[in-house]
Amino acid sequence: MKCVLSGMGLIILLLLAACGPRPIDPRLQLGRHPYLPPLHQYLLPPMHVAKVVGWNGAVPTVAPGLKIQAFASGLANPRSLYVLPNGDVLVVETGGPAAPVSRPKELVMNWVEKMAHSRTKPGQRILLFRDTKADGVPDLKTVFLDHLHSPFGVVLVGNDLYVADTDAVVRFPYTPGQTQITTAGTTLCELPGGPIDHHWTKSLTASPDGTKLYAGVGSNSNITENGMQAEIGRASIWEIDRATGAHREYATGLRNPNGLQFEPQTHILWAVINERDELGPDLVPDYLTSIKDGAFYGWPYSYYGQHLDPRVKPQRPDLVAKAIAPDYALSSHVAPLGLVFYGGANLPVRYRGGAFVGEHGSWDRSILNGYKVIFLPFENGQPAGLPEDVVTGFLVDGDKARGRPVGLAVDAAGALLIADDTGNSVWRVSAAD
Amino acid sequence: MPSTNPRSTATLRSLPVHALLVPIPLVCFALTFLTDLTYSFTAAMLWADMSAWLLSIGLIVAVFAVLAGLADFLGDASIRRLRAAWIHLLGNFAALVLAILNALIHTRDAYTSVVPGGLTLSTLVVVILAVTAWNGWMMVHRHAVGILEIRS
Numbered sequence: 039m040k041c042v043l044s045g046m047g048l049i050i051l052l053l054l055a056a057c058g059p060r061p062i063d064p065r066l067q068l069g070r071h072p073y074l075p076p077l078h079q080y081l082l083p084p085m086h087v088a089k090v091v092g093w094n095g096a097v098p099t100v101a102p103g104l105k106i107q108a109f110a111s112g113l114a115n116p117r118s119l120y121v122l123p124n125g126d127v128l129v130v131e132t133g134g135p136a137a138p139v140s141r142p143k144e145l146v147m148n149w150v151e152k153m154a155h156s157r158t159k160p161g162q163r164i165l166l167f168r169d170t171k172a173d174g175v176p177d178l179k180t181v182f183l184d185h186l187h188s189p190f191g192v193v194l195v196g197n198d199l200y201v202a203d204t205d206a207v208v209r210f211p212y213t214p215g216q217t218q219i220t221t222a223g224t225t226l227c228e229l230p231g232g233p234i235d236h237h238w239t240k241s242l243t244a245s246p247d248g249t250k251l252y253a254g255v256g257s258n259s260n261i262t263e264n265g266m267q268a269e270i271g272r273a274s275i276w277e278i279d280r281a282t283g284a285h286r287e288y289a290t291g292l293r294n295p296n297g298l299q300f301e302p303q304t305h306i307l308w309a310v311i312n313e314r315d316e317l318g319p320d321l322v323p324d325y326l327t328s329i330k331d332g333a334f335y336g337w338p339y340s341y342y343g344q345h346l347d348p349r350v351k352p353q354r355p356d357l358v359a360k361a362i363a364p365d366y367a368l369s370s371h372v373a374p375l376g377l378v379f380y381g382g383a384n385l386p387v388r389y390r391g392g393a394f395v396g397e398h399g400s401w402d403r404s405i406l407n408g409y410k411v412i413f414l415p416f417e418n419g420q421p422a423g424l425p426e427d428v429v430t431g432f433l434v435d436g437d438k439a440r441g442r443p444v445g446l447a448v449d450a451a452g453a454l455l456i457a458d459d460t461g462n463s464v465w466r467v468s469a470a471d
Numbered sequence: 472m473p474s475t476n477p478r479s480t481a482t483l484r485s486l487p488v489h490a491l492l493v494p495i496p497l498v499c500f501a502l503t504f505l506t507d508l509t510y511s512f513t514a515a516m517l518w519a520d521m522s523a524w525l526l527s528i529g530l531i532v533a534v535f536a537v538l539a540g541l542a543d544f545l546g547d548a549s550i551r552r553l554r555a556a557w558i559h560l561l562g563n564f565a566a567l568v569l570a571i572l573n574a575l576i577h578t579r580d581a582y583t584s585v586v587p588g589g590l591t592l593s594t595l596v597v598v599i600l601a602v603t604a605w606n607g608w609m610m611v612h613r614h615a616v617g618i619l620e621i622r623s
Contacts, residue, residue, distance in 0.1 A: 079583055081575040141520050142527040143578045263580035265516040351514040351582035
């Protein structure tokens with residue numbers, strides 16, 4: 039009996055040890071040279087999800103000089119936004135395909151992750167909102183495009199509207215002022231989708247001259263646990279020729295790239311990247327980076343340049359030798375999913391030319407990180423200074439989520455729009471009166 | 472004639488439940504050693520995934536096998552007098568603790584879910600189980616634990 043008790047004691051001690059190191063101050067991991075602690079591998083998969091409580095009439099908190107109001111609410115998992123030239127706002131309601139279960143671990147994790155998301159069944163469609171009075175309160179709402187397949191990215195080039203479903207970039211003809219598209223789309227280029235479709239959000243943008251599209255194709259696993267076959271064409275940004283649909287991998291080693299945007303001054307492509315999990319509460323920092331043509335950013339073999347990940351076998355020293363470090367760390371597990379460069383005229387002048395980043399928030403860190411929209415000043419096309427919190431209040435009591443910010447856009451009046459998939463709302467941030 | 476053999480307490484229609492259940496974790500953990508070993512050579516995730524399932528199934532059945540075995544052990548003093556029973560109990564308990572730890576290590580992603588910690592534990596468990604299974608075998612076939620009657 040004594041033996042049984044001491045054995046149970048041993049198990050409890052091991053479980054406690056499994057919880058891992060205490061998180062550091064995220065501010066140590068901002069900027070060009072983040073502090074990288076020694077890696078820690080868990081015994082129990084780290085899971086600390088925020089319980090979803092909803093807004094119940096409350097609104098997010100904004101920085102001084104700004105105000106916030108609900109632009110739309112009662113939506114079904116709005117994840118990304120796009121503003122058409124006539125000012126119409128497209129809201130993509132979307133959700134990923136069901137995650138397959140290849141190990142007992144996934145049975146548990148899928149169940150826990152469900153708690154961190156809205157209970158609303160995601161729409162698979164794009165809604166259109168028109169605000170004719172320009173007062174931030176839309177007076178027309180239509181179903182713009184329906185029956186899509188886990189859509190995420192949207193971009194308009196001329197009269198061609200492109201939607202990045204999880205498995206294809208699809209083109210639709212668009213006439214300015216149109217409030218609904220019923221014609222069937224044409225597939226421009228197929229993208230890696232199922233049957234395993236781990237990182238399913240395909241971000242999309244177009245080159246400034248409109249000849250090329252860029253699609254973010256996230257990895258099919260945390261760190262190759264679904265096998266290397268599942269990673270073909272993934273963890274990369276695809277450059278797709280708009281005329282032919284032919285593609286090439288523009289940059290690789292990017293675990294989950296989202297928020298693809300061209301920096302307006304330099305015309306260089308930028309993205310926010312979700313880095314790998316389960317190496318500790320402070321590894322690996324997510325980041326914002328310019329995307330260099332042909333560059334390799336490490337995933338899965340290494341992170342932040344040439345820091346090897348021991349979970350990947352076989353290793354590829356030839357690729358690791360080429361791996362480059364990204365431009366700007368945002369700290370660990372903040373889950374940046376939205377990025378927009380501010381070129382509008384409504385917000386205070388200090389925001390002009392800088393970048394807003396939507397941080398969906400962590401699920402595997404004992405002190406939550408992210409759950410806010412930050413602003414990063416830019417000078418000469420590069421981040422200059424530290425990020426500032428612009429929109430907060432998504433968390434309440436430290437670990438309950440009212441909402442979670444995802445995609446960002448700037449509307450025709452120059453206000454910042456934020457898709458909140460967990461709060462099922464779109465928020466509009468403008469200059470205070 | 473009533474049996475004078477050491478008696479099983481946890482029985483199903485007078486047959487020992489422990490004997491029914493204990494082969495399942497035994498086989499699962501032995502196969503885990505093989506799938507882990509194969510993974511260590513191939514790095515093909517299929518083998519590591521199979522190890523994770525085998526460990527989980529083995530552990531779930533092991534819980535019931537342990538309960539039945541403990542009931543037998545505590546239920547008859549003549550079992551507790553056997554050296555083989557003590558080796559069987561303590562050895563299996565150690566194997567169970569290591570298998571739980573092994574299942575947790577197998578929740579990691581990719582290579583380090585198996586190499587080196589997982590494969591090491593899988594090997595240790597198989598070695599321990601070889602000893603405890605031998606002692607369990609002796610309990611039944613030499614000391615007639617749980618055997619109902621002997622032909623006279």
